Amino acid sequence: xxxxxxxxxxxxxxxxxxxxxxxxxxxxxxxxxxxxxxxxxxxxxxxxxxxxxxxxxxxxxxxxxxxxxxxxxxxxxxxxxxxxxxxxxxxxxxxxxxxxxxxxxxxxxxxxxxxxxxxxxxxxxxxxxxxxxxxxxxxxxxxxxxxxxxxxxxxxxxxxxxxxxxxxxxxxxxxxxxxxxxxxxxxxxxxxxxxxxxxxxxxxxxxxxxxxxxxxxxxxxxxxxxxxxxxxxxxxxxxxxxxxxxxxxxxxxxxxxxxxxxxxxxxxxxxxxxxxxxxxxxxxxxxxxxxxxxxxxxxxxxxxxxxxxxxxxxxxxxxxxxxxxxxxxxxxxxxxxxxxxxxxxxxxxxxxxxxxxxxxxxxxxxxxxxxxxxxxxxxxxxxxxxxxxxxxxxxxxxxxxxxxxxxxxxxxxxxxxxxxxxxxxxxxxxxxxxxxxxxxxxxxxxxxxxx
Numbered sequence: 113x114x115x116x117x118x119x120x121x122x123x124x125x126x127x128x129x130x131x132x133x134x135x136x137x138x139x140x141x142x143x144x145x146x147x148x149x150x151x152x153x154x155x156x157x158x159x160x161x162x163x164x165x166x167x168x169x170x171x172x173x174x175x176x177x178x179x180x181x182x183x184x185x186x187x188x189x190x191x192x193x194x195x196x197x198x199x200x201x202x203x204x205x206x207x208x209x210x211x212x213x214x215x216x217x218x219x220x221x222x223x224x225x226x227x228x229x230x231x232x233x234x235x236x237x238x239x240x241x242x243x244x245x246x247x248x249x250x251x252x253x254x255x256x257x258x259x260x261x262x263x264x265x266x267x268x269x270x271x272x273x274x275x276x277x278x279x280x281x282x283x284x285x286x287x288x289x290x291x292x293x294x295x296x297x298x299x300x301x302x303x304x305x306x307x308x309x310x311x312x313x314x315x316x317x318x319x320x321x322x323x324x325x326x327x328x329x330x331x332x333x334x335x336x337x338x339x340x341x342x343x344x345x346x347x348x349x350x351x352x353x354x355x356x357x358x359x360x361x362x363x364x365x366x367x368x369x370x371x372x373x374x375x376x377x378x379x380x381x382x383x384x385x386x387x388x389x390x391x392x393x394x395x396x397x398x399x400x401x402x403x404x405x406x407x408x409x410x411x412x413x414x415x416x417x418x419x420x421x422x423x424x425x426x427x428x429x430x431x432x433x434x435x436x437x438x439x440x441x442x443x444x445x446x447x448x449x450x451x452x453x454x455x456x457x458x459x460x461x462x463x464x465x466x467x468x469x470x471x472x473x474x475x476x477x478x479x480x481x482x483x484x485x486x487x488x489x490x491x492x493x494x495x496x497x498x499x500x501x502x503x504x505x506x507x508x509x510x511x512x513x514x515x516x517x518x519x520x521x522x523x524x525x526x527x528x529x530x531x532x533x534x535x536x537x538x539x540x541x542x543x544x545x546x547x548x549x550x551x552x553x554x555x556x557x558x559x560x561x562x563x
Contacts (some may be wrong), residue, residue: 113483129155131554132144132281134268136163137297138540139526139547141242146551148249152558156251157270157281157556158297159258165296166238166289169257170540171235178537180222189538191405193531196507200545209541216241227537257391260286261305281559283521283554287547290501291316300501302528311517312509317412318498318538319532321404322396323489326416328466339497352490353393358465362458365391367421370459372399373484374419376410385425390458394489401499402534408492408502421485423459433479445472455482500539502532513553514546521557525550 136158210436260269326441387398418495449455
């Protein structure tokens with residue numbers, strides 16, 4: 113999705129701007145729109161050849177714009193950062209996102225899960241219409257310009273195809289993304305640049321991420337605890353991942369209609385039904401992503417986290433035990449479980465993975481495993497594989513308009529801020545809302561510091 117490129121000047125002849133946006137994702141584009149609509153001349157810089165690359169990737173399987181649930185549960189999705197995010201989405205939340213899309217000629221609908229999608233499910237038409245409107249409003253795009261920080265005189269430095277260029281601006285919005293999917297432009301390289309300016313930045317961590325599991329045949333009891341302790345900081349290891357037999361048969365397959373429950377060492381409880389996918393070394397997918405912040409924090413604190421999987425959430429423990437104990441005659445155990453409980457495929461496979469043949473022939477152990485199968489995860493997948501990241505510019509380092517108190521005139525927006533949320537439209541909504549707030553903050557700043 114290409115935007116026209118305005119040639120920037122070299123270091124000897126810096127470009128002088130009222131407002132500069134660094135980053136062409138949803139937050140940066142929204143900040144540009146707020147400013148352009150107010151008549152401010154906007155220059156947007158991005159390191160990639162085109163804008164919105166992660167936005168387009170997010171829409172590959174159907175662009176989830178926002179969520180239709182009421183404000184209170186919507187705001188609760190931002191957990192520890194709810195006090196900071198709630199004012200942003202109160203001003204520009206789900207209804208406003210839908211109205212904004214409609215203003216671009218894109219109709220939306222609410223799916224069965226409450227998520228909101230464009231009528232055609234595609235990201236490209238929306239982005240194309242958005243860029244056309246921004247161009248008509250006068251926004252000038254400078255592509256293949258990688259931000260390098262600040263020069264000694266305060267000018268912004270960019271690495272461009274023709275060499276380094278410098279830009280002076282009365283105000284700048286940094287919307288550089290988090291640290292996941294670096295190939296699309298979000299590599300977190302901005303963190304030390306801001307830290308050098310005295311802006312507090314929390315370390316970037318994976319969010320909405322997958323995990324590597326501990327092998328089911330790892331040691332048990334006290335030996336297992338010692339073993340887990342020894343694992344901390346040691347990857348890869350033969351004890352991480354599924355057994356070869358299970359991985360070869362089921363990697364890439366989903367668990368459907370299951371429930372995941374987890375209680376961390378601080379007493380925080382997660383319990384939800386849904387789906388997730390087995391990978392070659394562990395687990396990923398929507399249900400795992402929803403619990404990922406708790407699992408990640410527990411691993412960071414203790415080196416491992418164990419959640420429990422209910423393979424038959426519509427069946428009571430008593431019914432499961434009754435069916436497992438039902439006489440099976442000459443039928444194999446696999447046939448018995450399939451006929452009595454509908455357990456086969458990946459669900460039967462993971463029971464064999466964890467119980468072995470002896471455990472499978474113990475009705476009580478089998479019934480318990482069906483309703484509460486323990487799965488221990490010992491590491492998040494690498495940050496670049498994560499859907500999003502936690503960490504980033506601390507809200508405590510910003511004022512209510514998202515301006516850095518240590519760097520007047522510098523505003524931050526989007527995923528580079530220190531917040532996280534589950535998938536379901538919450539990430540995109542907060543990114544757009546923060547772009548609106550930063551753009552409005554720039555307008556106030558420019559008005560208060562008029563030449």
